Amino acid sequence: MIKFTQRNLAAPKQMRPVYVVAAGQSDFKKRYPEKKTEELCVEAFRMLALENNLKVDGVQELKGYIHSAFYGHFADHFGDQLLGEALIHDRLGLDPMGNVGVKTGGATGGSTLWMAANAVASGYSDCVLAMGWERMDEVDTWTGNHYIATAADKDWETELGHIYTGYYALMAQRYWKTFGKSSPAFRRTMSKISVKNHGYACSNPFAQAPARITVEDVEKSPVVADPLRFFDCCLMSVGSSAVLLCDEKTAYELSDDPVRFYIAAGSHTLRTADRRHMEIPLLPHEHDNAEVRKQYAELYGDEKVERYPGFTGFLAARMAAYYAYAMTGIHDPCEDLDLVELHDAFTISDIQTYEDIGLRPYGSGPDYIESGDGYLVDPRTGKRGRLPSNLSGGLIGCMHAVGATGIMQVAELLWQLQGRWDYFHARDEMWQRYSKAKPADFEDLQVPEAKRGLAISHAGVGSHVTCSILMRPEAVIRK
Amino acid sequence: MSKHAYTFDNLHPDATVVRSLDPLVVEKPRAPVHVHTYGGETPFFMGLSKGILLATKCENPKCDPSGKEGYFHLPPRVDCPDCMEKMVWEDITDLARRTARIHTHITVEHPGAFNRVPMPCELISVEIEGVATILMSQLKGAKPEIGMEIEPVFNTRSPTFTILDLSWKPRRK
Numbered sequence: 021m022i023k024f025t026q027r028n029l030a031a032p033k034q035m036r037p038v039y040v041v042a043a044g045q046s047d048f049k050k051r052y053p054e055k056k057t058e059e060l061c062v063e064a065f066r067m068l069a070l071e072n073n074l075k076v077d078g079v080q081e082l083k084g085y086i087h088s089a090f091y092g093h094f095a096d097h098f099g100d101q102l103l104g105e106a107l108i109h110d111r112l113g114l115d116p117m118g119n120v121g122v123k124t125g126g127a128t129g130g131s132t133l134w135m136a137a138n139a140v141a142s143g144y145s146d147c148v149l150a151m152g153w154e155r156m157d158e159v160d161t162w163t164g165n166h167y168i169a170t171a172a173d174k175d176w177e178t179e180l181g182h183i184y185t186g187y188y189a190l191m192a193q194r195y196w197k198t199f200g201k202s203s204p205a206f207r208r209t210m211s212k213i214s215v216k217n218h219g220y221a222c223s224n225p226f227a228q229a230p231a232r233i234t235v236e237d238v239e240k241s242p243v244v245a246d247p248l249r250f251f252d253c254c255l256m257s258v259g260s261s262a263v264l265l266c267d268e269k270t271a272y273e274l275s276d277d278p279v280r281f282y283i284a285a286g287s288h289t290l291r292t293a294d295r296r297h298m299e300i301p302l303l304p305h306e307h308d309n310a311e312v313r314k315q316y317a318e319l320y321g322d323e324k325v326e327r328y329p330g331f332t333g334f335l336a337a338r339m340a341a342y343y344a345y346a347m348t349g350i351h352d353p354c355e356d357l358d359l360v361e362l363h364d365a366f367t368i369s370d371i372q373t374y375e376d377i378g379l380r381p382y383g384s385g386p387d388y389i390e391s392g393d394g395y396l397v398d399p400r401t402g403k404r405g406r407l408p409s410n411l412s413g414g415l416i417g418c419m420h421a422v423g424a425t426g427i428m429q430v431a432e433l434l435w436q437l438q439g440r441w442d443y444f445h446a447r448d449e450m451w452q453r454y455s456k457a458k459p460a461d462f463e464d465l466q467v468p469e470a471k472r473g474l475a476i477s478h479a480g481v482g483s484h485v486t487c488s489i490l491m492r493p494e495a496v497i498r499k
Numbered sequence: 500m501s502k503h504a505y506t507f508d509n510l511h512p513d514a515t516v517v518r519s520l521d522p523l524v525v526e527k528p529r530a531p532v533h534v535h536t537y538g539g540e541t542p543f544f545m546g547l548s549k550g551i552l553l554a555t556k557c558e559n560p561k562c563d564p565s566g567k568e569g570y571f572h573l574p575p576r577v578d579c580p581d582c583m584e585k586m587v588w589e590d591i592t593d594l595a596r597r598t599a600r601i602h603t604h605i606t607v608e609h610p611g612a613f614n615r616v617p618m619p620c621e622l623i624s625v626e627i628e629g630v631a632t633i634l635m636s637q638l639k640g641a642k643p644e645i646g647m648e649i650e651p652v653f654n655t656r657s658p659t660f661t662i663l664d665l666s667w668k669p670r671r672k
Contacts, residue, residue, distance in 0.1 A: 023563065053524050100527065158527075165611035175537065175544075176574045177635055179662050182611030186622050190635070194603035194624075197645050245622075246606040293574055293624070296631045331603050331624065331633075 024301070031346035032284050034141035039271035039278035040490060041264045043431030044068030047454040048228040048259035048419030051157040057099060057260070058111040061153055064260040065112055071443070072264075074274050083112075085270060087145035089119040092132030092152035093423035097167055099155040108151065125171050126365060128152060129261070129426025130283070130477025130486030136265050137283050146270045152423035153260035164256055171480055173291050181245075185253055185366070187292065187481050189245035192368035194331040196247060199383045207247065209386040210367035211238035214251045214416055216395065217364060221413025223463045225450045226428075228255050228419045232461070252367040254415035261421075261428040279437050280496055281430075282348050282489040286339025288329070290483045295335070297327040301342050303378040305352040312381045319383055328382075334369070334482035337376035344474075344487035345378075349498035353378050354393065354407050356497065358470040359436060361429035363478035363485075364414040373476055377487065379407065396465055411436070411465045426477030426486065433473035433490045441466040471495035539577035542588055547665050548658035552595050552651055554630060555586035571630040591627065596650045598628035599667065604643035615663060623667065625649070639666045 044067030046060040055063075069082045076082045089112075091105035101107065105121035124131040129152040136150035156164055166182045177187060192210075200206030215235060221227035233251065241250035264274075271278035289295055300320065306312045320328045329335040341353075350356045360379075364370040371385040379388045388409075392398030395405035412418045412432040415425060435441050444450060445465070451458040472495055475488040491497070516526040537544050546553040555575035562582040571591060572580075579586050602624040610618055621638040639652065648670040658664050 053519065053522050160612075162609075163612040165609075166613050167611075169611050173574075174535075175540070176662055179615070180622055180635055180637060181607040181616055181620055182614040183607055183609065184611075186605060186607045187635075189605040189607075190603045190622060190624055193605050194645070197603070243606075243608050245608065291574065291635070293632050293634050294572075294580075295633070 029301070029342070032343050033347070034137070034282065035143060036141060037268050038137045038140045038281045039266050039268060040281040040430065040434050041266050041271050041275045041278045042068045042072035042074055043261070043263045043434050044071065045226055045261035045424070045428055045431055046259045047226045048257045048421055050228060050256060050258070052155075052258035053157070057101075057104070057153055057155045057258075058108060060258070060260040061108045061151060061262075062111055064151065064262040065149075068262050068264055072275070073277070075276070076274065082274075083114065085147040085266075085274065086114060086117060086149050086264075087147055088117055088139055089114055089149040089151070090122055090132050090136040090139070091119060091423075092122045092128040092150070092427065093154055094123045094125055094128040095154065095156070095167060095422060097170070098158065098164070100158055104153075108153070112149075114149070123423070124484040125479030126363065126420070126422055127426060127477040127479035127484040127486055128423040129428070130475070130488065131285065131426070131484060132423070133263070133265075133426060133430060133477075133488060134283050134285050134486050137281060140265050140267055147264065147266045147274075149262060149264060150427060151260065151262035152421075152425070152427045154421040154423045155258050156256040156421070157258050161256065176291060176293065183245060185248050186245040188366045188369060189248045190292065191331045191372070191481065192247050192366070195368060195372065198326050199332060200386070206386060207239065208235055209371065209389050210252060211235040212389050213364065213367040213370050214238045216389075217410050217414045217417040218251070219417070220411050220465060221417030222459055222461065223465050224413050224418055224445055225454055225456055225458070226259075226419070227413045227417055228257055229417050230413070230459070231417070248366055248368065251416075254365045254420040257419040257421035259419055259421040259424055261424040261431055263427055263430055263434065277438050278493070279434055280491045280493055282344060282491075283486055284340055284343030284347055285484065285486045286336040286343065287484050288335040288482050290480055292331060292481050295327070295329060295331075297330070298335075300328050300382070301338055303338075303342060304345055304350070305378060306381065315381055315383065332372065333382060334372055334376045334478070334485060336482045336485035337373050337476060337478060337487075340476070340485040340487035341377040344489050348489050348491070350489065353474065357407055357472045357474050359411065359433070359467045359473045360407060360409045361412060361432055361473070361475040362409050362414065363425070363476045364410055364416050365420065365478065367416070369478070373478070377474070377476060396467065408467060411467070426475065426488070429475035429477065430488050430490065433475055433488075436467055436470045437473060437490055437492055439466065439470075540575060543575050544660050544664070547653055548655055548660065550592070550653040550655050551590055552592040552665070553588050554591045555588055557582060557584060558587050559584040571627075572632055573627065573630050573634050574632065591630070592651065594629060595627050596670070599649050599651065599670070600626050601638070601643050601645055601647040601649060602626040602633050603645060604638065615659070623649075625667065636662070637666045639668055641669045
């Protein structure tokens with residue numbers, strides 16, 4: 021679609037407020053032969069039921085509230101199991117309530133939340149379970165890469181290398197050479213993202229790939245598809261995560277500290293090839309900024325330096341943010357939010373997303389990292405960042421168990437906004453649970469006074485994107 | 500644990516390969532063949548085998564023009580994404596020879612399983628004047644650069660009937 025009508029662009033509405041009340045997850049590993057997928061999902065559910073200060077006496081009383089369930093698992097061929105949602109629903113003992121499986125590639129977790137939230141917002145259910153999982157360890161890594169590449173167009177893209185990283189690298193190369201002017205500084209910014217996210221993973225007992233690495237380590241790691249190297253890429257994981265969404269009345273029956281939940285979705289073509297040039301849908305703070313509009317006219321105007329969204333932007337992410345900001349009243353994300361969890365499938369797509377969701381104007385994404393804004397504490401200056409991103413470690417440091425990813429992000433945001441990050445990350449018991457030693461250089465990553473957070477869940481080379489926004493009830497912008 | 504390290508009294512040794520005993524981990528081999536159709540896109544793939552590059556365009560006068568870059572779609576679409584009318588096939592081989600350029604490119608070093616392209620492979624995205632889209636393909640025999648002028652090469656001798664029958668090389672002056 022090239023031209024939008026006002027109907028197309030209308031602000032999405034929830035017919036009644038939705039709250040996120042509880043969350044749980046397994047730990048995440050590349051290979052997890054010790055446990056079946058079903059066991060990992062039960063683990064996430066038990067954490068959700070028993071460790072979120074819910075006003076219920078155990079799992080069974082909580083199950084008495086649940087009215088429908090939404091399950092995200094993307095890749096049937098990885099898990100070698102069709103209708104996994106029925107299997108998990110049975111293991112959770114939630115029959116005979118209705119359930120549905122949701123799959124939209126890397127955005128499966130986000131889309132599962134989207135469907136679950138809509139069920140509450142519409143009045144269909146007062147209390148729903150949104151759970152996601154993935155099992156990616158039944159095949160070797162290169163078969164896994166082929167499986168992932170089958171999420172590209174099989175006749176037109178997959179044949180060309182059977183490697184999804186390659187399809188992202190085409191974007192990275194274009195971005196680097198146009199916006200990045202082929203500068204080594206841009207390569208360094210990409211590396212800093214990997215260093216940051218692997219570093220944050222060191223303080224996350226659930227995380228698969230904690231590592232204290234340097235920019236040089238990233239830049240010496242093996243090339244997967246030039247310019248993307250091993251450390252530029254996200255993980256393949258096994259694990260599960262879950263959240264509980266409720267209407268207002270049920271939320272306060274179950275919890276003294278529920279958090280408002282909003283979510284919106286955007287989309288774009290599966291093949292990057294099909295992305296026709298179009299005008300940029302402006303976000304609220306871009307509308308009001310003559311400087312940014314001038315910059316866009318220079319980048320994408322008649323003397324076109326670049327196509328929009330072309331190979332440098334994700335229209336789906338732009339639209340998800342566009343709808344979500346319209347829905348919640350967010351004007352400038354850097355001003356209005358306290359932390360974000362972004363879909364860092366690759367360091368390059370992380371930078372592209374900064375621009376799509378308005379953390380920086382198009383063409384200026386690297387500044388979000390270089391300015392220190394994206395850190396909890398800027399390692400260069402020791403100053404607090406304005407809007408820390410991916411304190412979980414993200415997809416690069418924590419996990420990408422595809423169906424669980426978008427839900428894990430919201431779980432982490434919930435605990436941050438409730439001031440309970442510490443409970444789930446800092447206690448020795450949590451590290452022992454996963455047979456890990458709490459590292460000597462453990463950092464406290466609780467964002468002080470965090471009131472609002474955002475999560476981006478992203479599929480394909482930008483085919484589906486959801487934007488979740490969490491706000492503490494006293495910090496809701498649009499009453 | 501090596502393959503076939505375990506045998507069972509009641510099982511043929513080839514029946515199940517055990518990778519671990521605790522937890523019990525077994526192999527589940529399979530090698531299915533999918534029978535796949537190109538359907539309405541058949542002319543494109545047959546065209547490659549004959550040395551012709553085919554694209555489609557919408558000729559419905561009521562269709563809102565499809566983008567600012569041009570009107571051809573490559574990959575071709577059978578149905579117009581805007582008005583849903585059938586699109587019309589057109590030979591753009593000459594157009595591509597005259598105007599194709601590299602929009603972006605990468606080198607693939609490590610392919611996924613089942614890959615048939617010799618490695619390393621120069622993956623390119625191709626912009627062509629009058630074409631609204633940017634085709635993914637491969638460059639052979641040269642190091643790609645953004646903006647490089649290129650022309651199509653067709654595998655007509657022993658076609659694979661896949662997108663691999665199309666590649667590109669630097670345009671002869």
